Amino acid sequence: NAGVTQTPKFRVLKTGQSMTLLCAQDMNHEYMYWYRQDPGMGLRLIHYSVGEGTTAKGEVPDGYNVSRLKKQNFLLGLESAAPSQTSVYFCASSPMGQNTGELFFGEGSRLTVL
C-alpha cells in the first residue's frame, strides 16, 4: 500500500538549473498539494490541485510551476533554481468532499541549491 510517493528523495542543484519533483498517489484522491518546510517556518503551501487538469496558487508560488495531467500525479517544477529554494518539499493528497481535513503526506524530498 504505497500511499503518496515522492521522487527523488534527495537532489542537489546549481543555481539556474531546472528540475521536476514527482508526486504519485494510489488512493484515487482528487486533491493534491505541494508544501515546503523550512526551519522555524512550518509548512507553507506552494500550489495545489482540486482535480485532474486544474492547479491553483498557494501561499508561496513564486519560482515554481505545477501540472496535474493525470489524477494520480502532481508535478512540481523549478525552472531556474535559486538558493532560497533550498528546502524539504512535501506532497500531500486528500479525497474530495471530505470535511475531516486529513491530508496524506509523502516522505519528503530534500532539495539543496548551491
Place this chain on the structure above:
Amino acid sequence: GDSVTQMEGPVTLSEEAFLTINCTYTATGYPSLFWYVQYPGEGLQLLLKATKADDKGSNKGFEATYRKETTSFHLEKGSVQVSDSAVYFCALRNYGGSQGNLIFGKGTKLSVKP
C-alpha cells in the same frame, strides 16, 4: 486571514512527564482543528482532530479539546514516552475561508529523554 500560533520549542521532557503544547488560532466561521505529528525523517501524519466546538480529539494517549471561547486547541498527554519524540504541528481547515486549505503552525519539537 486565518492563522495558527503554537508554542515555540524545543520542548525537552523526561519519560513519564506530562506534556502540554499550546495552540491558538484565528479564523472566521467554524474551522476544523488538527494536530499532525512528524517523526524524524518522515512525512506528517494526522494525530487527532476536532471538527466542532467542545469536541475532544484523542489518539495514542494524546488529547486536545476544541475551545471556541478561547480559540485554542492545546495538545496534552499524561505520560510521554521516548517514542513520542517528534515535531508536532497544529493546523486548521476553514471551508469558509483560505479556500479550505490546511493552515499549519510553525511546529513544536518535542524531545523525550529516558
